[in-house]
Amino acid sequence: MVLRPDWLPALSAFESAARHQNFAHAAEELNLTASAVSHHVRKLESRLGVVLFQRHARGVTLTAEGRRLADASGSALADMEGALRTLRGDRDEEHRVRITTLHSLTYTWLMPRLPDFAAKHPGIRLSFDTESALTRFDEGGPDLGIRxxxxHWPGLASHRLMDETLFPVASPRMVGFDAIEVAADIARVPLIIDHARQGWHDWFRFADVHGANLDERYSFSDTTDALIAAANGLGAALARERVVVPYLADGRLVALPGPRLPARWSYHIVWPAHRRLRPAAQVFVDWLLSVPID
Structure with a gap:
């Protein structure tokens, strides 16, 4: 079958509808009406002689045939977008990926793994934004984020990257370190907190330590600062498993007695649901999902 030029609008409407699983969202992306998107899809179904979507009260879902066409059309349109950027002379931006993420995770977990990415994909340039405020994914903004x-965030596609646990740590130089033998003893030393949703009260409850008068003496907005404060002997910190690894490895911090508390939240790779990842960004996402977590 020869692909005629007049098929392109219908294929574009179908690809957007398949990506969103929603005709109204596709219409918003393409500056069309939902009925126009529906018309394009029905026209494509009629020409192909197959049903591409199952329609139901809550929206639409792809059929097996629809999924095959969605995979092919999405890949083809992404390739075309890449070629157009190159023709416009936008070579640098074509191979640059902008990532918004947490400073603590970048510094301790991501940075040691980046040489592997650089060796495998030397042509891709990476730009990181580690501001604490949630970045808006506007046009010209970051391609993706690690949150x-x-x-679940409105307007964002999300892929779970890894879970984590929380446990207490302190420097061997901390006053009172040698007297800590059980979890209850930690309540007797100065405590360091950050702005995480789970904190010392959650951990002591999980450790079955009740009624302790906690001295939350130092507070930091950034997890990295909290761990550095602990490494300098100011008190005990509640560490995140993924972030504390280098501090434990070089002995600046030591895990204290007590259980590991499963975190309520996880790390997720996110990107705008209304647009496809550019090829270079997709390469970075695929690499993130392939690297060893521990």
Whole structure:
């Protein structure tokens, strides 16, 4: 079958509808009406002689045939977008990926793994934004982000990257370190907190330590600062498993007695649901999902 030029609008409407699983969202992306998107899809179904979507009260879902066409059309349109950027002379931006993420995760977990990415993909340039405020994914903004949270954000596609646990740590130089033998003893030393949703009260409850008068003496907005404060002997910190690894490895911090508390939130890779990841960004996402977590 020869692909005629007049098929392109219908294929474009179908690809957007398949990506969103929603005709109205596709219409918003393409500056069309939902009925126009529906018309394009029905026209494509008629020409192909197959049903591409199952329609139901809550929206639409792809059929097996629809999924095959969605995979092919999405890949083809992404390739075309890449070629157009190159023809416009936008070579640098074509191979640059902008990532918004947490400073603590970048510094301790991501940075040690980046040489592997650089060796495998030397042509891709990476730009990181580690501001604490949630970045808007506007046009010209970041391609993707790594967020710590419940996994659901309005307007964003989300893919779970890894879970984590929380446990207490302190420097061997901390006053009172040698007297800590059980979890209850930690309540007797100065405590360091950050702005995480789970904190010392959650951990002591999980450790079955009740009624302790906690001295939360130092507070930091950033997890990295909290761990550095602990490494300098100011008190005990409640560490995140993924972030504390280098501090434990070089002995600046030591795990204290007590259980590991499963975190309510996980790390997720996110990107705008209304647009496809550019090829270079997709390469970075695929690499993130392939690297060893521990």
């Amino acid at each position: 710590h949270g419940p996994g």
